Amino acid sequence: MNPSPTRTTPSLFLRAAWGEDTPRAPLWLMRQAGRYLPEYRAIKARASFWEMVRTPELAAEVTLQPLRRFPLDAAILFSDIMTPLPAMGVAVEFSPGPVVAEPLRSPAQIEALRLPEVAELAPFVAEAIRLVRRELQGREAALIGFGGAPLTLATYLVQGAGSKDYEVFRAFLRQEPALAHRLLEKLAEVTLRYLRMQVEAGAQAIQLFDSWAGLHDPQTYRTFGLPYNRWVLEGLGGLGVPRIYLAVGASHLYPLIAELPCEVVSVDWRMSLAQVRSFFPNRALQGNLDPAVLLAPPEVIAREAREVLRAGRGGPHIFNLGHGVIRTTPPEHVAHLAEVVHQFDRHGEESL
Numbered sequence: 001m002n003p004s005p006t007r008t009t010p011s012l013f014l015r016a017a018w019g020e021d022t023p024r025a026p027l028w029l030m031r032q033a034g035r036y037l038p039e040y041r042a043i044k045a046r047a048s049f050w051e052m053v054r055t056p057e058l059a060a061e062v063t064l065q066p067l068r069r070f071p072l073d074a075a076i077l078f079s080d081i082m083t084p085l086p087a088m089g090v091a092v093e094f095s096p097g098p099v100v101a102e103p104l105r106s107p108a109q110i111e112a113l114r115l116p117e118v119a120e121l122a123p124f125v126a127e128a129i130r131l132v133r134r135e136l137q138g139r140e141a142a143l144i145g146f147g148g149a150p151l152t153l154a155t156y157l158v159q160g161a162g163s164k165d166y167e168v169f170r171a172f173l174r175q176e177p178a179l180a181h182r183l184l185e186k187l188a189e190v191t192l193r194y195l196r197m198q199v200e201a202g203a204q205a206i207q208l209f210d211s212w213a214g215l216h217d218p219q220t221y222r223t224f225g226l227p228y229n230r231w232v233l234e235g236l237g238g239l240g241v242p243r244i245y246l247a248v249g250a251s252h253l254y255p256l257i258a259e260l261p262c263e264v265v266s267v268d269w270r271m272s273l274a275q276v277r278s279f280f281p282n283r284a285l286q287g288n289l290d291p292a293v294l295l296a297p298p299e300v301i302a303r304e305a306r307e308v309l310r311a312g313r314g315g316p317h318i319f320n321l322g323h324g325v326i327r328t329t330p331p332e333h334v335a336h337l338a339e340v341v342h343q344f345d346r347h348g349e350e351s352l
Contacts, residue, residue, distance in 0.1 A: 011142045013073040016284055016316045017205055017242035017264050025309060025317045026073035027341045028144070029334070030246075031324030032066040033078050037331060039065050049094045053079050054124045060131035067141055069331065070338045074142045074205070075132060077198070079125060081148030081209050082156065084194040087116040088186070090157065103160035105172065110183045115190060118197045125194075126201035133202040144244070145203030147195050149210035150187035150228035151221075157183070166215055173224055180224060188228040192235040199239045206236055207244040207266065214249025221253050226260070233261045244286060248323060254279040269322030273311040284316035291321045294329045294337065301333060302340045309344045317346070 013026040034040055040062055043052065052058045062078040082092045089112060093099045104110055132143050156162075158169040173180050195206050213225055233243050246266035247257060257265065258279050265280045267273065269290035277285060293304045309319065319341050325334070 011073070011140050011204070013142045013318060014204060014242065016318050017244070019263065019282070019284055019316050021316050021346070023345060023347050025312060025319040025341060025344065025346060027319045027338060028072050028074035028076065029066075029321050029325050030076070032070075032072065032076065032334075033062045034325055035327040036325055036329040036334075037065055037069070049080075049096075053083060054122075056124050056127035056131055059124070059128035060135065063128070063132050063143075064135055066334075067136075070334055071342060072141060072338070074144050075136065076144040076146060076207070077125070077129060077132065077203070079128075079146070081146070081153065081211075083122050083125060084116075084147070084190055085153065085157070087120050087122065088113045088190060095161075097162045098156050099161045100157055101160075103168075104157045104183065105176075107179055107182075110179060110186070113183075113186050115186060116193075118193050121190070121194050121197055126197055129198060129201040129203055142204040143202065144205045144207055145195065145198030145201075146207040146209060147191050147198075147232075149208050149213065149225070149245075149247075150184045150191060150232070151216075151225040152210050152212045153187045153191070154180070154183050155212045155215075157187075166212060170215065170220075173220060177223075184224060184228045188231040192232050195232065195236060196239070199236070199241050203241065205242045205244060205264075207246060208232060208262075210245065210247040210250070213247035213253060216253075218253060218256060221250075222256055225253075226256055229260055237261060242284075246286075251276075264318065266318075266320065267322065273308065273317065274314070277315055281315070284318060285312060286318040286320050288320070288322040289337075291323055291326050291329075294321075294333045295326065298333070298336045301337055305337055305340045306344060309341065309346065313346055 012022055016022045016026050059078045063075050067075050082098045085092055155166055155169045158172050159166050236243050242263040244264040244266055245260055245262045248268050251271045264284040264286050266286035267276050267288045269288050273285050289308050293301055
């Protein structure tokens with residue numbers, strides 16, 4: 001969508017993200033650096049999650065661990081969507097998911113949220129990006145930065161912690177719409193500053209995670225999600241990096257998501273890529289193997305991965321999971337998946 005010198009890159013991932021129908025689908029996996037890897041668990045045994053995120057050397061090491069094991073085409077920075085929020089004045093802990101001890105539900109709390117300058121916004125993230133780029137120099141693997149979509153960040157800030165239905169947040173949008181918009185405006189601006197900082201530090205693509213967009217009906221998403229996602233994604237335009245948008249459980253929102261300015265749409269496992277492509281005819285698709293498949297025997301992994309690869313034909317496709325790697329996934333199953341993806345010829349008859 002945006003002309004960029006990045007299009008000339010040898011990186012298979014970036015070529016596909018910019019819209020090239022590549023002969024092989026590039027491969028990376030959400031949560032590819034995580035608790036299913038023993039080398040990650042070894043670091044986690046001596047450092048808390050926040051220590052890992054806030055120590056550039058540890059964040060860079062964890063980011064690179066899966067690339068040392070598997071032939072992946074991209075690394076994604078080890079961090080969390082909540083990382084920029086402490087600079088706004090929000091205390092966030094993990095147990096194991098994000099917990100906000102004082103949920104934001106009053107005008108005074110939301111007006112008190114700071115709009116920190118870029119230099120204050122998680123400078124350790126910028127340093128981790130520089131370290132990873134240094135290690136990846138001379139390799140074709142690209143580095144993906146990321147952030148949380150405003151609606152998803154607001155979900156945690158208002159609800160306070162993970163929930164099955166996030167009923168407090170959904171009610172808040174109806175009970176306090178003006179206050180919700182004020183919160184979303186602040187989150188959109190901080191998210192944009194945070195992601196621009198990542199690009200300036202060396203991130204070669206940006207993924208916007210809208211993990212809880214699928215909770216909402218189309219009108220609610222049009223009102224509280226779409227404008228703020230557009231704010232962020234348009235603000236990243238012209239920086240020379242492809243923009244990836246992921247909304248989970250959101251196939252009912254695809255006609256609206258199609259309005260967003262992004263080069264790649266990442267989709268979960270609930271709908272075939274062949275069906276999804278009709279909503280996004282001029283975009284790269286990313287996905288969408290069910291993460292639970294990686295818990296199955298190798299022959300099942302191969303069969304279902306090839307189904308995804310076949311469904312991804314007809315346009316640019318980046319192979320990924322429909323969401324993150326499950327922590328009980330055997331690493332050898334990820335290695336087998338990589339082998340299957342590498343052997344699949346998207347423009348001919350696949351081998352094996």
